[in-house]
Amino acid sequence: MDQDVLRNIALSYSPMVDRQRSFAATRLTVSALRSGQPLQADQLLAAISEVWPHAGTRVSLNVMSETLLNDLLRAKPVSNVMIEIPSFIACDPQNTAAIQELHSNGNTLLLHGRPTMLLPRELLSCFKYSIIDLAEDRRKNETTGPGEPGVTRSVGFIQSGVRTVAEMENSFGRGAVAILGWPIDDVTADSGVKKGAPDMGVLVELIRRVDDGDDVDKLEAVLKRDPTLAFQLMRYINSPAFGLSVEISSFRHAIMLLGYKRLKRWLALLLATASKDPNLRPVMYASVRRGIFMEQMVAPAGDDEMRGEVFICGVFSLLDKLFHRPFDDLLKTIPVPERVYQALAEGVGPYSPYLELARAVESETAPVINELAEQLLVGLAEVNRAVLATLTLASQLE
Incomplete structure (x- = not known):
């Protein structure tokens, strides 16, 4: 392009x-x-x-x-x-x-x-x-x-x-x-996560077990407690955006092909999109787009670990509103890398400017987009390509 x-x-x-x-x-x-x-x-x-x-x-x-x-x-x-x-x-x-x-x-x-x-x-x-x-x-x-x-x-x-x-x-x-x-702020203030609480609980447990390196049998047993989540996970993994050429037919098969790092990435995505409240659906879309955008921004220079971390950072960036809990409290129950914690809970660290840029491209504030791009030492063309790539990949997940 x-x-x-x-x-x-x-x-x-x-x-x-x-x-x-x-x-x-x-x-x-x-x-x-x-x-x-x-x-x-x-x-x-x-x-x-x-x-x-x-x-x-x-x-x-x-x-x-x-x-x-x-x-x-x-x-x-x-x-x-x-x-x-x-x-x-x-x-x-x-x-x-x-x-x-x-x-x-x-x-x-x-x-x-x-x-x-x-x-x-x-x-x-x-x-x-x-x-x-x-x-x-x-x-x-x-x-x-x-x-x-x-x-x-x-x-x-x-x-x-x-x-x-x-x-x-x-x-x-x-x-x-x-x-x-x-109206994200008002929607999340009125909703909370009670309707999605069972899904949230299973996901948090799965993320913890993946983080601890539990074996496949234990992970599969947890997931089977919520068939809806199992279906969602398989749908996401089989989507064009995931980039796999092999059809995944079971959760066990998914773990074998993906490995725990990529599995944790998609569990994080599901955690941000698990609520059943229809008013929260656009909020979930926003979370997904933030994660993809931040990943696209670091893709040219970042390694796999950095790309995975900024994706989780963007996807988790609205969890404080969904759970009605501050990040420093919420992230005690959900394991995240230190650089993700810094950006979400403290507003500092290497990922914070990318999160600010992700928010700016959602709010039509062109001068702010330009200023943040200059701070990150990237050109507008790079930001715009990331925006267009984000919208392409996000549309394949919906």
């Missing part, structure tokens, strides 16, 4: 989550950080096509550069690429023909922001959804459900700016097809 555009932009991502708490799409925000540098839409689309090929899952492009966006409107993205078009660009008659052509190409178009002037009539049918920030939503205090009187909209809407579970529920109640982002 040699696209020059990756050297001059910062990519960040956030989920577009539907009312079933599933990923409807990934929102990829593209921020220009190198003024005066040419940004070409065809290079951006080439990079994106490696993650979201034709007929693949959907991505919504939020392009923060007006020049790049105008170029993108006149390019030919594959049909599963959704494009967010700011209302001021949609209202400009010079863009009408380009928008109509994108629509005829099969691209889903999202109108971003409330228009300050009338949208050209011929474009009304081109936009499938509008993106409405909660702070600007004139109907946010209405409590009627979708399809009931008083909530009529000409197009469906996606809500942004949601910060709490109550706001999320109200948005879905007013007919939102999805929300952008996820």
Whole structure:
């Protein structure tokens, strides 16, 4: 992937989550950080096509550069690429023909922001959804459900700016097809891990036994106490992202092929994704992406041990919220390497900057991404490649 555009932009991502708490799409925000540098839409689309090929899952492009966006409107993205078009660009008659052509190409178009002037009539049918920030939503205090009187909209809407579970529920109640982002702090504050406690207990015991080097029979006996977990483990191990060419048919077979280090890695992943609360599903997705992103960032220079440790660091980075316990207390019951403990419990050590960067690419804070990349002595292109690789690998696990 040699696209020059990756050297001059910062990519960040956030989920577009539907009312079933599933990923409807990934929102990829593209921020220009190198003024005066040419940004070409065809290079951006080439990079994106490696993650979201034709007929693949959907991505919504939020392009923060007006020049790049105008170029993108006149390019030919594959049909599963959704494009967010700011209302001021949609209202400009010079863009009408380009928008109509994108629509005829099969691209889903999202109108971003409330228009300050009338949208050209011929474009009304081109936009499938509008993106409405909660702070600007004139109907946010209405409590009627979708399809009931008083909530009529000409197009469906996606809500942004949601910060709490109550706001999320109200948005879905007013007919939102999805929300952008996820109120992680509020969701985890209301949930806890009681619903997933049995799974958590088995996983913690397994991690301990793997850490102690117990034999396969003992590990298998523990896993058999929870068939659901056994199924999840086999599903993950057999996924394309795991990179094994041999079909794994049993837990014993998995241990023989993987070894204890890789097994512990995937037990850690399951520990972060074991809760049955649907509101926590996007939180689990975030944990997985953090682990993969951090591993991708150290992959060029790190050894196997370092890659494994930063993966666990990212996957575990939300456990304090899920368990409602501080890391220094929580990690007394879950064995982790010292460098992982430093990053999670103390916010120091060699892995801490990578964790901060992982958080930054989730929050669309392009200047922070640039600053953290400079601190790590890596270029934006390396960070962007890690973002795209993360989204590729994560999609293979879902």
